[in-house]
Amino acid sequence: MSKPIWVVGGGLAGTEAAWQVASAGYDVVLYEMRPARMTPAHTTAFLAELVCSNSLKANNLENAAGLLKEELRRLGSLLMAVADETKVPAGGALAVDRHRFAAGVTARLEEHPRIKVVREEISTIPSDQPAVVATGPLTSPSLSAWLQKLFGEEYFYFFDAVAPIVTRESLDFTRIFAASRYGRGEAEYLNCPMNEEEYTLFWENLTTAEVHQSHLGDEEKRYFEGCMPVEVLAARGKDTLRFGPLKPVGLIDPATGRRPYAVVQLRPENREKTLYNMVGFQTNLRWGEQRRVFRLIPGLAEAEFVRYGVMHRNSFINAPRLLTAALQWKGGWPLFLAGQLIGVEGYVESIAAGLVAGKNIVRFLEGKPPLIFPRETAVGALFYHIINAEIRHFQPMSINFGLFPPLNVKIKEKLRKNRALAERALGALENYLRNEGK
Ligand SMILES: Cc1cc2nc3c(=O)[nH]c(=O)nc-3n(C[C@H](O)[C@H](O)[C@H](O)COP(=O)(O)OP(=O)(O)OC[C@H]3O[C@@H](n4cnc5c(N)ncnc54)[C@H](O)[C@@H]3O)c2cc1C
CATH class of the missing domain: 2.40.30 (Elongation Factor Tu (Ef-tu); domain 3)
Known part of the structure; x- marks a missing residue:
C-alpha cells in the first residue's frame, strides 16, 4: 500500500485537490492549520472558507469565468457541485450561501473514507513525501520561509503591487x-x-x-x-x-x-x-x-x-520558473502546487488549480503522462499562461478571454465572439477527454 498523499492547506484549492486524489482511490492527509492558527483573513474553522465576497463571478458561458466553471463541472469538481447546491440568487453570477458552502465541503471531506483531516500547521515537507501544497495567498510564515529556501528567495513573493x-x-x-x-x-x-x-x-x-x-x-x-x-x-x-x-x-x-x-x-x-x-x-x-x-x-x-491594479499581501511563486505544465515543482520529487500560491487569482481559478494538481499527482504516481488541457479550453488557457508567462515580469492572473488563442474567423460582436470561444472550448475539452479515456 503506498503512503498517503499530503495536501497542505484546506482552502479552495486544497480541498478540491484532496477530493480528486481520494476519488482516484488514494489515501489523503489534508493538513489545515485553522482554527489553532488563523490567517489575517479567515474567521472560521471551516475548510474552503470564502474570505471575502460570496460570489464566484459570472455563470454564463459568454464570460470566461462562467466557462471555467462549466469546464470544472464537467471535470468532476467537488467544489463546483457544492457551489451549485448552495447557490443564492445573484442575477448572472454564481453566488453561494458562504456558510452552507464551506460547511458542505467540510462535511464531504470529513466523511470521505480515504481523507483524514488533520488540524495542524505544516512548516516543512519531507523530501520523499508526495504532496500538493495549497496554502494560499496568506501562507503561514514558517512554511513561507521553507518554500523560499527550497525555491530560492527571488522566486517567492509576499506582496502583489500590480498595474491594471x-x-x-x-x-x-x-x-x-x-x-x-x-x-x-x-x-x-x-x-x-x-x-x-x-x-x-x-x-x-x-x-x-x-x-x-x-x-x-x-x-x-x-x-x-x-x-x-x-x-x-x-x-x-x-x-x-x-x-x-x-x-x-x-x-x-x-x-x-x-x-x-x-x-x-x-x-x-x-x-x-x-x-x-x-x-x-x-x-x-x-x-x-x-x-x-x-x-x-x-x-x-x-x-x-x-x-x-491592486497592492496587497499575496504569497505566490514564480510559476513559469518553478513549475511544469502539470503544476509539479521542476526540482524532482512529487511536490505539486496549487491555488493562489501558483499565481492564479480568484476563487474559481484556485479551485481549477487544485483540480489539475490533484489529478496530476495521481497520474505521476501511476507513471501516466500528465493532463495538460488544450489551450482552447479555459482551464488550458489559464495554466498555459501561468507556466509560459515571462519569468521577469510574472504577475498573478485570473481567467479571461484574452488568454485564449484567437478564433480562425473574425467575429466583431463581442457576445457572439465569446459564445464561439466557449463552444470551441467545450468541444476541445470533450475531444480531449474522449482521447484521454482511450
Ligand atoms: C483578503 C482576501 C480577499 C479575497 N477576496 C476574493 C474575492 O472576493 N473573490 C475572489 O475570487 N478571490 C478573492 N481572493 C483571492 C483568492 O481567490 C482567495 O484567497 C482564495 O481563497 C485562494 O484559494 P487558495 O486555496 O489558494 O487559498 P485559501 O483559500 O486561502 O486556502 C489556504 C489554506 O491554507 C491554510 N494554511 C496556510 N498556511 C498553512 C500551513 N503552513 N499549514 C497548514 N495550513 C495552512 C490556510 O489556513 C487556508 O485555509 C481574496 C484573497 C484575500 C487574501
Whole structure:
C-alpha cells in the first residue's frame, strides 16, 4: 500500500485537490492549520472558507469565468457541485450561501473514507513525501520561509503591487502608436500620447478619485515604500507623473511628428500580445474608479480591464520558473502546487488549480503522462499562461478571454465572439477527454 498523499492547506484549492486524489482511490492527509492558527483573513474553522465576497463571478458561458466553471463541472469538481447546491440568487453570477458552502465541503471531506483531516500547521515537507501544497495567498510564515529556501528567495513573493491589464482588442489604435524610447530595440511598447489638455483632465480626475481603504500593516507599508501608487505620485504635483512613468522623452507621435506632452506606456503581458500592462500604474483606486479614470487616457476610452491594479499581501511563486505544465515543482520529487500560491487569482481559478494538481499527482504516481488541457479550453488557457508567462515580469492572473488563442474567423460582436470561444472550448475539452479515456 503506498503512503498517503499530503495536501497542505484546506482552502479552495486544497480541498478540491484532496477530493480528486481520494476519488482516484488514494489515501489523503489534508493538513489545515485553522482554527489553532488563523490567517489575517479567515474567521472560521471551516475548510474552503470564502474570505471575502460570496460570489464566484459570472455563470454564463459568454464570460470566461462562467466557462471555467462549466469546464470544472464537467471535470468532476467537488467544489463546483457544492457551489451549485448552495447557490443564492445573484442575477448572472454564481453566488453561494458562504456558510452552507464551506460547511458542505467540510462535511464531504470529513466523511470521505480515504481523507483524514488533520488540524495542524505544516512548516516543512519531507523530501520523499508526495504532496500538493495549497496554502494560499496568506501562507503561514514558517512554511513561507521553507518554500523560499527550497525555491530560492527571488522566486517567492509576499506582496502583489500590480498595474491594471487591458485587452489589446479593446484599444483604439487610431490614438496609439507602437515604439520603444529613442527607437531602441523592438517597438514592444504601445504608447498613448496626451496633449496638455488631456493630461490636465486625467491628472485632475486621478488626484480626486476614490481610493480603496488600505488594510496594510507596518510590514506591508515598509515594502510598498519603494513602489508608489500612481495616484500618490500624481498628488505630489501636477508634473510629477510627466517626469516619472508618463515621461514622453525619446518618443515621437507619428500623428503629429512631435514629442507628446505626456505618454502612458503599455507593455505586453503575454507572448501572444493579446493583453497589455499599464506601466507604472500600480494603484489603490477602487475598481470602478480605475475604469472611469484610466478610460480618460487616449486610446483607452473603451478599454476592457481583465485585471485591475491592486497592492496587497499575496504569497505566490514564480510559476513559469518553478513549475511544469502539470503544476509539479521542476526540482524532482512529487511536490505539486496549487491555488493562489501558483499565481492564479480568484476563487474559481484556485479551485481549477487544485483540480489539475490533484489529478496530476495521481497520474505521476501511476507513471501516466500528465493532463495538460488544450489551450482552447479555459482551464488550458489559464495554466498555459501561468507556466509560459515571462519569468521577469510574472504577475498573478485570473481567467479571461484574452488568454485564449484567437478564433480562425473574425467575429466583431463581442457576445457572439465569446459564445464561439466557449463552444470551441467545450468541444476541445470533450475531444480531449474522449482521447484521454482511450
Ligand atoms: C483578503 C482576501 C480577499 C479575497 N477576496 C476574493 C474575492 O472576493 N473573490 C475572489 O475570487 N478571490 C478573492 N481572493 C483571492 C483568492 O481567490 C482567495 O484567497 C482564495 O481563497 C485562494 O484559494 P487558495 O486555496 O489558494 O487559498 P485559501 O483559500 O486561502 O486556502 C489556504 C489554506 O491554507 C491554510 N494554511 C496556510 N498556511 C498553512 C500551513 N503552513 N499549514 C497548514 N495550513 C495552512 C490556510 O489556513 C487556508 O485555509 C481574496 C484573497 C484575500 C487574501
